Amino acid sequence: MDAILLQVLNGLDKGSAYALIALGLTLIFGTLGVVNFAHGALFMIGAFVAVTLQRVLNLSIETIDPDKKDFLGNPLKVQTPYVEAWFGESAGQVIIGWSVPLAILAVIPIMLLIGFVMERGLIRHFYKRPHADQILVTFGLAIVFQEIVKAIFGANPIQTPAPEALAGVWNLGAWLGLSLPYPAWRIVYFVFSAIVISGVFAFLQFTTFGMVVRAGMADRETVGLLGINIDRRFTLMFGVAAAVAGLAGVMYAPINPPNYHWGMDFLVLSFVVVVVGGMGSLPGAVLAGFLLGILESFASTTWATTNFPGINQIIIYLVAIVILLARPRGLMGRKGVMEE
Amino acid sequence: MFGLDKKDARTFLFVIAITLLAPFILNPFPTESALAQFNAGYPDLMQRFVIFGIFAIGFNILFGLTGYLSFGHAAFLGVGSYAAVWMFKLLSFNIIPAIALSIVVAGLFSLAIGYICLRRSGIYFSILTLAFAQMSFAMAYSVLSNPSFNLTNGETGLQVYASDPQYLKGNGPDITHLFGLEMNSTTTLEIGAWAFQFNAGFYVCAAFMIAAFYIALRIFRSPFGLMLRAIKTNQTRLNYTGLNSRPYMLAAFVISGMYAGLAGGLLAATDPLAGAERMQWTASGEVVLMTILGGAGTLLGPVLGAAFIKYFENIFSKINDTVLHTWFSFMPESIENLLVAIIHPFVGKGWHLTLGLMFMLIVIFLPGGLVDGGMRIWNRITGRSRTQTDPVADPKPAE
Numbered sequence: 083m084d085a086i087l088l089q090v091l092n093g094l095d096k097g098s099a100y101a102l103i104a105l106g107l108t109l110i111f112g113t114l115g116v117v118n119f120a121h122g123a124l125f126m127i128g129a130f131v132a133v134t135l136q137r138v139l140n141l142s143i144e145t146i147d148p149d150k151k152d153f154l155g156n157p158l159k160v161q162t163p164y165v166e167a168w169f170g171e172s173a174g175q176v177i178i179g180w181s182v183p184l185a186i187l188a189v190i191p192i193m194l195l196i197g198f199v200m201e202r203g204l205i206r207h208f209y210k211r212p213h214a215d216q217i218l219v220t221f222g223l224a225i226v227f228q229e230i231v232k233a234i235f236g237a238n239p240i241q242t243p244a245p246e247a248l249a250g251v252w253n254l255g256a257w258l259g260l261s262l263p264y265p266a267w268r269i270v271y272f273v274f275s276a277i278v279i280s281g282v283f284a285f286l287q288f289t290t291f292g293m294v295v296r297a298g299m300a301d302r303e304t305v306g307l308l309g310i311n312i313d314r315r316f317t318l319m320f321g322v323a324a325a326v327a328g329l330a331g332v333m334y335a336p337i338n339p340p341n342y343h344w345g346m347d348f349l350v351l352s353f354v355v356v357v358v359g360g361m362g363s364l365p366g367a368v369l370a371g372f373l374l375g376i377l378e379s380f381a382s383t384t385w386a387t388t389n390f391p392g393i394n395q396i397i398i399y400l401v402a403i404v405i406l407l408a409r410p411r412g413l414m415g416r417k418g419v420m421e422e
Numbered sequence: 423m424f425g426l427d428k429k430d431a432r433t434f435l436f437v438i439a440i441t442l443l444a445p446f447i448l449n450p451f452p453t454e455s456a457l458a459q460f461n462a463g464y465p466d467l468m469q470r471f472v473i474f475g476i477f478a479i480g481f482n483i484l485f486g487l488t489g490y491l492s493f494g495h496a497a498f499l500g501v502g503s504y505a506a507v508w509m510f511k512l513l514s515f516n517i518i519p520a521i522a523l524s525i526v527v528a529g530l531f532s533l534a535i536g537y538i539c540l541r542r543s544g545i546y547f548s549i550l551t552l553a554f555a556q557m558s559f560a561m562a563y564s565v566l567s568n569p570s571f572n573l574t575n576g577e578t579g580l581q582v583y584a585s586d587p588q589y590l591k592g593n594g595p596d597i598t599h600l601f602g603l604e605m606n607s608t609t610t611l612e613i614g615a616w617a618f619q620f621n622a623g624f625y626v627c628a629a630f631m632i633a634a635f636y637i638a639l640r641i642f643r644s645p646f647g648l649m650l651r652a653i654k655t656n657q658t659r660l661n662y663t664g665l666n667s668r669p670y671m672l673a674a675f676v677i678s679g680m681y682a683g684l685a686g687g688l689l690a691a692t693d694p695l696a697g698a699e700r701m702q703w704t705a706s707g708e709v710v711l712m713t714i715l716g717g718a719g720t721l722l723g724p725v726l727g728a729a730f731i732k733y734f735e736n737i738f739s740k741i742n743d744t745v746l747h748t749w750f751s752f753m754p755e756s757i758e759n760l761l762v763a764i765i766h767p768f769v770g771k772g773w774h775l776t777l778g779l780m781f782m783l784i785v786i787f788l789p790g791g792l793v794d795g796g797m798r799i800w801n802r803i804t805g806r807s808r809t810q811t812d813p814v815a816d817p818k819p820a821e
Contacts, residue, residue, distance in 0.1 A: 225778030392565025
């Protein structure tokens with residue numbers, strides 16, 4: 083029982099990342115009809131926003147401490163981060179420690195901006211071009227993003243620790259009578275992604291803006307004829323999708339040290355998730371994200387890998403192949419949407 | 423001639439001439455001059471030109487003719503390489519059985535994958551091929567290299583060891599050869615300040631490429647090729663006329679898979695090792711780029727694209743800060759440093775950034791590729807109207 087629950091938990095954090103990226107992909111595909119191969123790169127950029135903020139907060143002022151001397155008797159130089167100098171030592175350390183959650187505040191405007199610029203500057207010109215062209219140009223963009231990040235931050239993974247209060251282990255099952263110690267940050271990640279996902283759904287479901295967007299997804303032309311500037315709203319949705327990917331990336335940084343080819347690693351899997359969930363179906367993307375994450379974690383157990391060596395690496399693809407062949411529109415895809 | 427009409431025969435002869443004279447054409451600068459680093463006429467690079475030319479020609483049969491964008495063709499190349507190295511390990515260093523097996527294995531592999539992937543079209547097809555290629559990559563990297571069943575030798579890559587059986591080797595040479603002609607034997611011809619290198623491996627690969635080009639040419643002009651173009655233009659209508667388009671698609675997929683296998687086999691033949699990274703999806707992206715850059719659906723495009731990319735990859739990644747400083751040394755130091763700082767991220771290790779930008783620019787502004795661009799310029803010069811260009815190469819307007 084414990085073991086099963088543990089695997090489910092293991093699957094949830096990766097599944098959350100898949101679900102968030104796939105949600106963004108589906109939003110873009112559902113609204114603009116564009117296949118965005120650069121979406122994984124947006125996820126990666128989000129993670130590097132966290133890295134950047136951590137570095138910025140650690141920028142230090144160098145002072146000479148008159149009280150301390152090194153072993154030669156020279157005064158010792160002390161590095162004090164600016165935030166500690168400004169807000170006092172304890173408050174400064176808290177700010178530095180919480181840099182990853184703080185990066186959430188930074189990542190939303192940054193990703194919205196990147197999303198707008200991307201849509202207005204590039205994607206807009208590709209609506210009427212074939213899907214192959216869209217794939218190719220966003221693929222090129224993904225390479226460019228990836229190489230820029232590599233040029234700035236280098237090719238090695240960068241450790242981005244979580245706040246100390248959330249870096250430990252929580253015994254989650256204590257109140258169920260089970261012993262289930264689990265890294266706290268992963269639970270935080272799952273809760274966070276659940277909040278983001280419900281936020282996006284609430285936005286689409288309960289606001290007038292969301293209603294118009296949904297109407298536009300169903301029949302863009304008619305909404306346009308009603309005198310609504312649907313293009314502008316879709317541009318905003320592109321920004322929202324980019325922001326969701328960025329948020330997923332920021333919070334994922336402590337789980338797995340970010341490196342520049344993260345985007346590509348997650349992109350391929352997220353596309354598989356979208357396809358399994360059903361192209362254009364938002365709930366499908368979320369459901370498939372969590373399902374495949376959990377499935378992957380079960381496939382990584384020692385039992386599975388000893389009986390079926392390598393199953394953990396290919397399980398997602400296998401599932402995708404089976405789904406695509408048996409139920410081409412995916413788990414929750416609408417009939418007739420991108421089915422051929 | 424060769425069953426080709428006059429125009430095609432001219433194209434074919436042009437390709438033969440360019441390929442056979444490549445050691446001269448690619449070596450325009452004297453060996454000792456400062457520009458010698460732009461020379462491409464050395465065996466290793468020339469071999470890659472023709473090998474990736476074969477890969478791109480094959481990919482073009484699928485993508486250029488039918489419009490199905492496969493993102494997993496590197497898997498077939500990788501499989502071909504593995505098959506060839508296994509032949510070296512088991513039989514001898516003769517390349518003929520190795521290449522034969524690599525084509526056959528890649529063909530069977532693409533038959534299996536194509537059978538499944540071709541049930542879908544559009545982006546589903548792209549994603550399915552991508553998924554299969556990543557799966558093959560993951561398996562080659564880890565699963566298939568456990569101690570009890572070591573097919574791929576994992577991270578190290580498959581290579582030939584002295585302890586391998588090599589049943590047919592006898593007292594044949596210890597490096598890859600074609601019935602005794604060693605692949606790395608090179609004759610150098612020195613004329614004045616120039617040194618031209620003639621490499622056996624290059625000419626063997628070139629012969630394969632010429633044959634591959636000829637077959638592609640025949641496919642393009644055949645009823646089969648016409649059927650593939652019909653699929654690209656309007657598959658639904660084709661289905662409504664009562665034709666089952668899937669066997670044609672599958673044939674095209676397998677043919678292009680076999681081309682990739684041939685390229686993989688030749689890669690192993692020039693350098694007998696095979697690694698999983700050849701199957702990674704970045705490698706698949708590269709062949710897509712080669713085809714697009716040269717011009718998808720055109721005959722010469724893929725070859726040009728492959729040569730273009732491999733050339734710039736080689737030249738750009740060789741340029742480092744020292745080279746840049748010598749270039750700009752005539753300028754005042756501050757401007758020199760500024761220029762070097764600006765160019766630095768795009769060359770050397772940053773070559774992929776240039777590649778990505780190039781990729782985007784080509785897709786945005788020149789969807790027809792280099793061939794189409796050249797054609798437009800040519801028509802501008804000669805004053806001919808654009809209606810005479812090949813309708814297949816003609817891109818749709820951007821908006």
